[in-house]
Amino acid sequence: MKKGKVFLVGAGPGDEGLMTIKGLKAIQQADVILYDRLINPRLLEYAPSHCELIYCGKFPQQHLLKQELINDFLIQKAMDGCSVVRLKGGDPGVFGRVGEEAEALVTNEIPFEIVPGVSSGIAAPLYAGIPVTHREYGVSFAVVTAHDKSKEGKPNIDWAGLVASVDTIAFYMGVSNISFIAENLILHGKPEETPVILIQWGTYGRQQTVQGTLRNIAKKVKETGIKNPAITLVGDIVSVRDKLKWFEKKPLYGRQILLARTGTAKSLVAEMLKDQGADVIEFPKWAKKEVQINETILNQLFMYERILFTSPESINEFFDLLISRKIDIRNLHATIYCLSKKSLKVLMERGLSGHLADDMNHCGGLLIIGNRKMDENRGYYLDRYGKHDIFQTSETILDEAFVPVVKNMLMEASLDTIVFPSSSSVDAFIENGSPYGIVAEEILKNLTIVCMGSSSEKRIREFGFEPDSIPAEPCPSKLLEVLILNKMREKVI
Structure with missing residues (x-):
């Protein structure tokens, strides 16, 4: 049997619009995709219906698949003649362990390509309104791991050299070591008042930031409870944020919306909500059966x-x-x-x-x-x-391949709103929670319920729930008006 080929692909930082054309083409032609926690799961929807999806992501303190086993999967699937995509968050060459995987493929004479991606250390600051270089504030930029493979996880860095030669520093995954980082930068010459920002889930609608100085950032991180995944940016360039931030000004920024679905076609409503800054999970995920x-x-x-x-x-x-x-x-x-x-x-x-x-x-x-x-x-x-x-x-059936994908999405999310476009979407949501490990009725108790029309309004009431909002007309533009109004009311409260 002819060997397949492996594509080591960077999925970008989160916003699926930042995926490269070459990376997307690899996904569209894949027989197998091994994907990480930090990739946007919506990218998997571009894969062929026959594609096998294998989750090998890592949660804090929990490695689902060890690197050696991931390497074995890549080799085995390629030897079976498959087109294999290893989909990694950000850029695979920036703390993505792509070198180890490529070496394993070379050893086993497996053909491969490496497809770069947009790195989180650059994209997350930009979505927070901060370019990593600026002629007035910083002409040098470094990316540094904030958590190494030692037992303590404290990075072994040339702190003196870093402080002396670099204006702006991006630390990857540095939340747990923020005190260690701040102390060492101060100890080796960085002023205590140097601006610092942590950007969690950069480029997603759920992006959160904590801003301070080297002197007080550890305290602020503890108070806010921010966690990884996060980029820590250190440097005077952080001060341009108030003037340049743009993403957080989108009208639905911060909204985490569950859109109840009954169809397989691309949702224009989901795209509209995302374009306005919201995170959107389409639930359930359906497949077409002849x-x-x-x-x-x-x-x-x-x-x-x-x-x-x-x-x-x-x-x-x-x-x-x-x-x-x-x-x-x-x-x-x-x-x-x-x-x-x-x-x-x-x-x-x-x-x-x-x-x-x-x-x-x-x-x-x-x-x-x-x-x-x-x-x-x-x-x-x-x-x-x-x-x-x-x-x-045709017959629309639950897409079993996407059950673990959607479960992970729900695990990461802090939902605040659910939108029902139709009465059948209410039934679909209520009836299909079990495969995802959720009780739909329990989730509804804590969400703002928006019904797009009278049929969905009537149906949700039959299940004992009162809709919070109903657009003047059952169309995307009126839905957007309602969601923006709801957000404005919350700010006032």
Whole structure:
């Protein structure tokens, strides 16, 4: 069997938009991905459906996979002929142990490539409003590990040389050793009033900062309880932050939002929320499963006077099926209805117009087209729309490969808000907590509940919860207005 190839890829600091094009291409072609804790899990969504995802991240005081075992995995999977991606946070060459992994591959004659990434030591300060060099404040910059492999974990550094020759210093993962770092810098000549900032989860919406001086930073870190992952930046250049900070001014900065999902398509709502500074976890994560096509219905489409699409995905899948079967769209004589405005928009992108299901008349044969739990929902559709036929384009199932990925995301998050776009998203959230080790009803007690429309509002009330906010219209722009208003109210309180 021909050997595969290993790509040692830097995933950047967190914001998935900072991923390189070359790194993303490697993910899109991967058979196996071994990923770390600090990569943004959303990047894994670009992997092919067959790709095996292996978590080998490290939590403080807890190493899930030792480096030797990671090396063995890389070798074994490549020997099996796979395209293997080793996905690391930041840049793999900056405290990413890429040298050890590359040496193991060389020893076993495994072909590999190293794909650089945006380093956290540069990106996190920039997202906090601090360039690491500036002609007025710092013309030299150093990256230093703040935790070495010794038993005590105290870095063995040429402190005198560092202080004498470098203006700005970025310490990686230095929270636990912040007192040791500050004391040694002062001892070797750095003024006590030298500005210091710690940036936790840099470039994420949950980014937090603690700012002080070498004299008081250890005390401030203890008071705030900030933890790794964090970059510690030391130098006069920190003083430009008040003037240049930009990321924290985004309207949803600091919001950690759970977006209840029922579909597999990319969520424009999630992208909008993230662009405005929020962290967004889409839950649950779904996958598409093929189903046997009902050829009888497909051959008698001209008979139906009404067609109802239950999701945006079912619209695209249905018309793609017509194209693949060379069925003339003019065979459709039906008036088309959709359950949501989002589906109507997808329909218009296909060059067709439609109406909301609430405006449907009850005359003529009805075909309901969907891609999720069509058999289970027969009773609901019968009560709501009367006699009808069903055509299923695919089946939406829980993506088991992403269960551990989403579990880790939930573990790292401090959620404050949940958004329900539809009534079915309420059911999806309530029904699917178990595989992720959560009780959905318990989570809801502590979150601000936002329903995008009357159907989700009614459904969440049926489970005994009162929505906190409902946009004036069920659309992304009105949702954004509500979330910004909620945040402003919290500031006032």
